[in-house]
Amino acid sequence: MAHYYHFVAELFVGTWAFWNAAFDAVVDTDTWTPSAPPVSRAIFAHSDDRWRDGPGFNSYFLRAAFPALTVEIQKDWEDRIQSTSSLDRAWHFDAVLLADRSAAFKGRLCGSTNQRTASEAYDPMWENGKLKKGWWEPVRREVLRFAGVEDKVLDLGVRIEKAANARGQGAQGTLSLPFQKEKAVITYISRQAVRRRLIQEDHDGLVAALRELADRKGYELIVVQAEKLNKDEQLDIMSRTTVLLGVHGNGLSHLLFLPPSQFTTVIEMFIPQGFAHDYEWTTRAMNAKHFAIWNDTYYTHPDTPRVDYPEGFQGTSIPVYGPAVAKLIEGRLDGTIV
Numbered sequence: 001m002a003h004y005y006h007f008v009a010e011l012f013v014g015t016w017a018f019w020n021a022a023f024d025a026v027v028d029t030d031t032w033t034p035s036a037p038p039v040s041r042a043i044f045a046h047s048d049d050r051w052r053d054g055p056g057f058n059s060y061f062l063r064a065a066f067p068a069l070t071v072e073i074q075k076d077w078e079d080r081i082q083s084t085s086s087l088d089r090a091w092h093f094d095a096v097l098l099a100d101r102s103a104a105f106k107g108r109l110c111g112s113t114n115q116r117t118a119s120e121a122y123d124p125m126w127e128n129g130k131l132k133k134g135w136w137e138p139v140r141r142e143v144l145r146f147a148g149v150e151d152k153v154l155d156l157g158v159r160i161e162k163a164a165n166a167r168g169q170g171a172q173g174t175l176s177l178p179f180q181k182e183k184a185v186i187t188y189i190s191r192q193a194v195r196r197r198l199i200q201e202d203h204d205g206l207v208a209a210l211r212e213l214a215d216r217k218g219y220e221l222i223v224v225q226a227e228k229l230n231k232d233e234q235l236d237i238m239s240r241t242t243v244l245l246g247v248h249g250n251g252l253s254h255l256l257f258l259p260p261s262q263f264t265t266v267i268e269m270f271i272p273q274g275f276a277h278d279y280e281w282t283t284r285a286m287n288a289k290h291f292a293i294w295n296d297t298y299y300t301h302p303d304t305p306r307v308d309y310p311e312g313f314q315g316t317s318i319p320v321y322g323p324a325v326a327k328l329i330e331g332r333l334d335g336t337i338v
Contacts, residue, residue, distance in 0.1 A: 001044065002050040005253040007058045009282045012065075012134070014118030015039075015099055017285075021125035021134050022097075032141050037095070041070045045077040057253075060231050062193055064146035065139045114277040115307065122285055136286065140257050147235040156182060156240065157259030164262065184219040184263075184333050186210060186238055189246035189254075193225055195314065198269070204318045208323030213330055226251045235260070242330050243267065247318055252279045255286060262269040264288035265332050267298075269320050274313040275305040289338075291328060296321035298328055 001007050019025075023038035042062070044051050051073070052059050062069060084090055104117035106109045106277065113119070125131040141154050160182055188210060191197040198206070213223035222241070226234055228287055238244070238257040245267035253261055255266050266283040272274075274292040283290035284301060291298045299305055312318070331337030 001047055002053050002058070003058040004053050004055065004061075004250050005278060007051065007053065008061050009253050009256060009278075010116065010118045011099060011101075011281065012061070012139075013285065014104075014121040015097060015137060016139060017118065017125060017131055019097055020122035020132070021121075021130035023279060024130060025135070026132050027137060029134065032134075032138050034135070034138050039066055039069060041072065041093075042066075043072045043077055044074065048074055055231075061143060064143040066142075067146075094309075115274065115283045116277055116281045117287065119281060133287075134308065136256070137260065140260075144235055144239045144257055147232040147239075149239045150238055153239050154259075157261040157264070160259070160261040160263060184217075184242045185222065185226060185237075185240045186214060186219055186243045186245070186329060187222045187241040189244070189249075189251040190223055190225050191247050191249055191251070193227065196247055196318070198247060198315050198318050198320055202318075202322065206320055206322035206325060210327040210329075213326040217330065217333070219333070234289045238276035243299075243332065245269070245325065245329075248274075248276060248279070248313075253282075255279060255283055255288070258286070258288065262286060263333065265291070265329070267291045267293060267325065267328065269318060270326075271294045271310065271315065271318045273308055273310045274304070275299075275307055276309070277307060280304060289332070293320060293325060293328075295319045298324075 001011070019039065020034055020036045022185055023036040025034045027034050051071075062071065080091055101117050104120045105115075107120040109119040109123055110117050122131065136271055144154055163182070173266065188207070190203065192203055197203070210221050210223075213219065222237055224234075224237060229237075234254060238254045239259065241258050241314075242261075242263055243265045244252065244258060247269045252266065252268060258264050258266075264286070266279060266288060268279050268290065270292055275292055280290045280292065280301065289300065291300050294305075328337065
């Protein structure tokens, strides 16, 4: 639990998806509130205070997304047990959702397909229509509003969709990004100061290729080292980002807060032959497009590589051919790659 991705993008994405689907909830697009009842308590019955991650994003997310939520840990649960163990009384909760990570790994999807615990809650509910479009948007907006993001930025994805649809464009066929008024933002999360990073020359070549693309097409390019920004600053950038790219790593968990539209894209760089479903599945759960990059070759669902962690997966010499990545981004934004 003491990991930003596993806490937010697995536990809470799965929990929120199942909670909304169980109540057949719809989202009011005027107020962006779901019809499901609010969640008032989180009990981590087998965890001490180590549910908090090092950078502090777990507690930040929880307080921002669910400001009225009460958190109880193992000692609190033991208090409840002791206070009822010898008496004719019990605690009563109107509704309880139980999450079990080890049980999820025994499931059909997580156990053998994508290794993502949230998929056991999300995929069946989405496929049978119980989970409605916009189900994550109330959470995304609460977190970004807490970070100080203005409402007009929160509505960026909505404006992009309306502009595209007004020109007779949809998710299928040729797309032309409606950015006459809204500038496309490409955000590259650089990991060059930490473990698991690109070959330095390849990093430099990637930045140069991205800068040439941005200058030529009028896009905004943001190259960020997340560890140098505070949480509000990181989320402010994500709230405006159309294309997010980086080496496989925890920083890509911020994809949960990208503006949702048919153009939202996550590009994840791996050492060739290496692949994991962490951010690939999560991107698709957010109804966005994910691409895995092996140097100069990309893969996307349903033709993703098999999961593998070859030598160098966690290393400091991951190759990438910058012009190929820039070409992929240009194709996504001009509609030739859908």
